[in-house]
Amino acid sequence: MDSRDTILKKLKANKPEFIALPKINPAVFDENIDKVKEFIRKTEVAGGKVFEVTDNKEVLSKTQEAFPETKVNFSNLDDSGFFNTIDSESFKNPHELNDLDVLVLESTLGVAENGAVWLTDNDIPVRVIPFITKHLVLVLPKENIVPYMHQAYSAINPMDLDYGIFISGPSKTADIEQSLVIGAQGAMSLTVFLK
Amino acid sequence: MSHSKLAGIFNKDEKKVDWHDKALWFVRHKRDLSVHQVKGWEELRNLGHGIKAHTLSHLDVYLEQFEANALKNGVQVHWAANGDEHNQIVHSILKADNAKKVVKSKSMLTEECHLNPFLEANDIEVIDTDLGERIVQLAKEKPSHIVLPAIHKNKLEVDELFQEHLGTEPCDGDPQYLTGEARKHLREKFIHADAAITGVNFAIAENGGFVVCTNEGNADMGAHLAPIHIACMGVEKIIPKQEHLGVFLRLLARSATGQPITTYSSHFRKPGKGVKMHIVIVDNGRSKQLSRPDFRASLHCIRCGACMNTCPIYRRSGGHSYDATIPGPIGSILSPGKDLTKYSTLPFASTLCGSCSDVCPVKIDIHTQLYKWRQIIGKETPQPFIKKKSMAAMGKIFSKPSLYGKVGAVARWALRTLPKSLINAWPNIWGKTRDLPVGPKKSFDQWYKERENNKKTDQK
Numbered sequence: 001m002d003s004r005d006t007i008l009k010k011l012k013a014n015k016p017e018f019i020a021l022p023k024i025n026p027a028v029f030d031e032n033i034d035k036v037k038e039f040i041r042k043t044e045v046a047g048g049k050v051f052e053v054t055d056n057k058e059v060l061s062k063t064q065e066a067f068p069e070t071k072v073n074f075s076n077l078d079d080s081g082f083f084n085t086i087d088s089e090s091f092k093n094p095h096e097l098n099d100l101d102v103l104v105l106e107s108t109l110g111v112a113e114n115g116a117v118w119l120t121d122n123d124i125p126v127r128v129i130p131f132i133t134k135h136l137v138l139v140l141p142k143e144n145i146v147p148y149m150h151q152a153y154s155a156i157n158p159m160d161l162d163y164g165i166f167i168s169g170p171s172k173t174a175d176i177e178q179s180l181v182i183g184a185q186g187a188m189s190l191t192v193f194l195k
Numbered sequence: 196m197s198h199s200k201l202a203g204i205f206n207k208d209e210k211k212v213d214w215h216d217k218a219l220w221f222v223r224h225k226r227d228l229s230v231h232q233v234k235g236w237e238e239l240r241n242l243g244h245g246i247k248a249h250t251l252s253h254l255d256v257y258l259e260q261f262e263a264n265a266l267k268n269g270v271q272v273h274w275a276a277n278g279d280e281h282n283q284i285v286h287s288i289l290k291a292d293n294a295k296k297v298v299k300s301k302s303m304l305t306e307e308c309h310l311n312p313f314l315e316a317n318d319i320e321v322i323d324t325d326l327g328e329r330i331v332q333l334a335k336e337k338p339s340h341i342v343l344p345a346i347h348k349n350k351l352e353v354d355e356l357f358q359e360h361l362g363t364e365p366c367d368g369d370p371q372y373l374t375g376e377a378r379k380h381l382r383e384k385f386i387h388a389d390a391a392i393t394g395v396n397f398a399i400a401e402n403g404g405f406v407v408c409t410n411e412g413n414a415d416m417g418a419h420l421a422p423i424h425i426a427c428m429g430v431e432k433i434i435p436k437q438e439h440l441g442v443f444l445r446l447l448a449r450s451a452t453g454q455p456i457t458t459y460s461s462h463f464r465k466p467g468k469g470v471k472m473h474i475v476i477v478d479n480g481r482s483k484q485l486s487r488p489d490f491r492a493s494l495h496c497i498r499c500g501a502c503m504n505t506c507p508i509y510r511r512s513g514g515h516s517y518d519a520t521i522p523g524p525i526g527s528i529l530s531p532g533k534d535l536t537k538y539s540t541l542p543f544a545s546t547l548c549g550s551c552s553d554v555c556p557v558k559i560d561i562h563t564q565l566y567k568w569r570q571i572i573g574k575e576t577p578q579p580f581i582k583k584k585s586m587a588a589m590g591k592i593f594s595k596p597s598l599y600g601k602v603g604a605v606a607r608w609a610l611r612t613l614p615k616s617l618i619n620a621w622p623n624i625w626g627k628t629r630d631l632p633v634g635p636k637k638s639f640d641q642w643y644k645e646r647e648n649n650k651k652t653d654q655k
């Protein structure tokens with residue numbers, strides 16, 4: 001018998017009697033929070049910056065203002081031609097994205113309670129890019145902010161997901177004597193534009 | 196070596212112990228602040244407990260479901276009965292593609308299986324990419340905490356290590372500079388890696404996907420750049436549905452560091468372009484632990500580390516004193532299940548204060564299990580001579596009130612009269628670092644009776 005069958009057989013023999021699965025009732029946790037306010041607060045606590053804007057044009061101009069000296073930029077917003085210094089050709093070899101300075105992506109889901117922004121393969125041209133970039137800029141429609149993780153998962157179809165990620169704040173570590181340092185292995189800054 | 200002996204080694208550096216104690220208590224404090232902001236936190240813990248208990252009672256079924264879905268997603272699934280088999284499987288995957296350079300994100304399971312030395316012996320370079328784990332790896336040590344692997348090291352030690360291994364400038368332990376240098380060093384490793392190994396925080400039966408949580412982004416940097424991604428998980432990592440992540444992701448980071456969520460919560464399901472994805476499902480003693488009604492709840496653990504941060508023993512004895520991959524209170528109930536003799540002192544490394552059970556996000560009755568292991572260990576493993584004799588004597592004394600009264604009188608006299616050198620002589624381990632109080636003249640019993648008598652006289 002191979003290990004698969006041995007393991008499964010042992011687990012079956014050793015497990016306790018059936019215990020029912022509890023139901024999650026999200027109403028128990030509901031505090032009627034101001035979603036936008038809470039999202040901003042939590043993102044800032046996580047080390048990110050939040051700006052409110054009217055449209056994507058403003059996103060790109062504000063991004064340029066915030067990062068004036070950058071060499072390699074990419075945005076997947078519409079009409080980003082003037083902003084982009086690379087195109088989708090560059091994604092064929094993601095290893096070469098190491099010098100990417102600024103990346104702008106659009107998200108369709110954010111979570112108020114923790115400032116997490118959801119991205120999937122649909123929002124990301126190549127998976128490594130939100131991590132390998134120096135600065136990450138995300139655009140999120142305000143009405144797409146849900147209060148808690150429970151509502152976030154209700155909005156995600158588990159059968160229609162290849163890869164997805166919640167990002168809250170920039171990459172960070174406190175592994176040296178518990179001192180918080182922003183910019184570990186992933187992006188060194190995170191800016192969220194709410195529109 | 197026993198826990199107390201190893202703790203003795205850690206305790207030699209008093210300043211460090213103080214720092215360690217306070218730093219971890221501060222993390223516990225941040226956890227408190229964070230969870231107090233969540234309405235229904237106790238209900239969330241109940242759900243965490245209930246979902247895990249249900250899952251364990253249906254574990255084989257969920258694992259099969261998970262496997263079938265993962266296969267449909269284009270992921271290869273492997274099963275390992277123990278650590279050796281796990282290592283062989285990982286090695287054979289790497290060998291098939293001639294992968295020589297591996298980047299690994301945090302996985303306590305691969306630590307448990309001693310994967311690194313195995314791969315290194317087979318000429319494969321393994322780089323731990325979590326900063327804390329990299330520090331520990333360069334120091335040729337093991338993690339001393341499951342969330343904060345290098346919590347036992349101070350910044351000057353890290354400074355020296357990096358000078359030696361990464362060629363950094365002396366910087367008086369500047370964390371910003373050192374982290375920046377580690378980032379550069381690890382970037383190189385990510386870019387040139389042939390394969391990435393990650394752990395798994397949660398594996399979802401209904402869709403065959405799995406979630407990995409990090410703050411640094413190292414799991415994703417590795418898994419998306421390398422052509423091979425191997426994810427290693429214990430059988431207990433499974434949860435039934437994606438919606439259950441809503442409960443566990445809310446619990447995990449708040450309990451671990453006080454953050455409302457980790458920076459990155461990555462949901463892997465189908466391999467990316469040009470990537471081969473593998474999952475290795477490992478038993479290594481877990482099915483045995485499942486068979487023990489008193490201890491099976493230890494498999495609920497989501498590895499948040501809260502029980503370590505709060506434990507008065509752990510904070511003062513350091514993670515290495517547990518001599519096991521998972522230290523602290525939870526380690527002390529997992530380890531005896533693996534090797535009762537080797538780990539027989541761990542369940543005694545506790546005051547049974549119950550703080551661990553109070554903070555555990557999945558409500559494991561940790562301190563009760565510690566107590567239960569003590570009962571078993573007392574019966575099944577040889578106890579030190581002095582402990583055995585003194586316990587037997589105490590048992591006799593406590594069972595006979597008249598004897599108790601007599602012995603008490605002698606003890607009180609002795610504590611008042613005998614020299615310290617005699618009272619704290621070697622059989623009295625308690626007296627090694629403490630002084631016993633001066634013996635009172637009266638016993639509590641005498642004092643109480645006199646008081647009652649006085650009351651009566653007063654009333655008359």
Ligand code: SF4
Nearest residue numbers: 496497499500502555
């Ligand atoms: S036993 Fe509970 S508190 Fe301890 S690490 Fe596991 S989940 Fe966290």
